[in-house]
Amino acid sequence: MLTLHCPCCGIQADETELAPGGQAHLTRHGPGSSDEDFHDYLFTRANPRGVHFERWRHAAGCGKWFHAARDTQTLEVFGTYAAQTLAPPQHIxxxxxxxxxxWTWHASGRATE
Amino acid sequence: MSEGLAHVVSPLNGARFDGLISVREMAPQGMITLRGDLAAPAIKNAATGVGGHDMPGQRQASGDADRAILWMSPDELLLLLPYAEVPGAVASIGKLLEGSHALVADVSDARTGFELRGEGLREVLAKLAPADLSPGALPVGEVRRTRLGQVPAAFWLKSEASAQVICFRSVARYVFDQFRRAAQPGSTVGFF
Structure with a gap:
């Protein structure tokens, strides 16, 4: 069971109180982009075994979106941070x-070990 | 208006259950959602003017039985006041907030409230919500928004033996039935 600290209301929120929002820090490719970029933006997602960045919404609580950095293999949570960022902040x-x-950070949102 | 008010009934018509704790559906309560920048003086003045109490801090409830201001999220307050005063209050808040970016909505008829009384209420709530109900994690006077079973709800303790729950009106029966089961005599867990 996953427990994430909601940075918006300060609650230790149980996974069942949250709604998942998928991979974080995607670059949006909209009108005018190449077909390949648009395809990747829509369909290609990282599915790492290890460090991963995700979006979550505190759906049954304060209703706000936030980001979480965690390990998909061990379920270790490295931290949560504001939704209004394009990349993980330094302390994370x-x-x-x-x-x-x-571990190194890649701007595409893929974390590798 | 007074003719209309005579027909206002709560969804379960004041249902009551006595078990480990007593659960009572509350009479229709006036509720106003106020959203905006909670640090803005105009919003603060509007909230405290109608709510009749100080601005609550993060996750806090400030108020008494009649009137209260609840902190619901970083940009949302819930004002509790007598049902009949809501239309006037919405109008006066609207006037106070003219020109500022804010939302004021009368949600009285969208919600219903339950009152829990009894020493075991932390335990009964803990059976239904994935929240930490220990006195350290949820002190008296702090609002906890979470889910009860499968539906969203908010509750706060007024004292160790009295709590108020707010949920959507459409799920009042579901929430009441859950409380009835969770508060069944003989189902004490004794965790807290």
């Missing part, structure tokens, strides 16, 4: 690096 990256020294 530091927290991940501390636990997963080989």
């Amino acid at each position: 990256r530091d927290a991940i690096t501390e636990r997963r020294p080989d």
Whole structure:
């Protein structure tokens, strides 16, 4: 069971109180983009075993969106942060690096180990 | 107007159950949703003017039996007031907030309230909600928005033996039946 700290209302929210929003930090490719970019934006998602960034909504609580960084394999949560960011903030990256020294951030949103 | 008010009934007509705790459906209660920048003086003045109490802090409820202001999210307050005063209050808030970016909505008829009384109410709520109901995590006077079974709800403790629950009117029967089951005599867990 996943428990995430909602940065908007400060509640330790149980997974069943949240609505998942899929992979975080996607770059939107809209009108005018190439077919390939648009296809990838719509359909291609990272599915890592390890560090992953996700969007969540505190649906049964304050109703706000936020971001979470966690490990899909161990369910370890590295931290949650505001939805209004284009990339994970430094303190989140530091927290991940501390636990997963080989980890690097890729702008596409794919985290590798 | 007074003719219309005579027909206002709560969905379960004041249903009541006595078990581990007593559960009572409350009489229709005036509720106004106020959304906007909670730090803006205009919003604060409108909320405290109608709510009759101080601005609540994060997740707090400030008020008494008649009037209260509940912090619902970083940009949302719920004002509780007597049912009959709602139309006037909505109008006066609208006037106060003219020109500011805000939302004021009368949600009295969209919701219903339950009153829980008894020492075991933390335990009964904990059976239904995925929330930490321990006194340390949910002190008296703090609003917790979560789910009860499968529906969203909000509740706060007025004291260790008295709590108020708000849920959507359309699920009043479901919520009441859940309380009836969770508060069945002989089903004490004794966790808290």
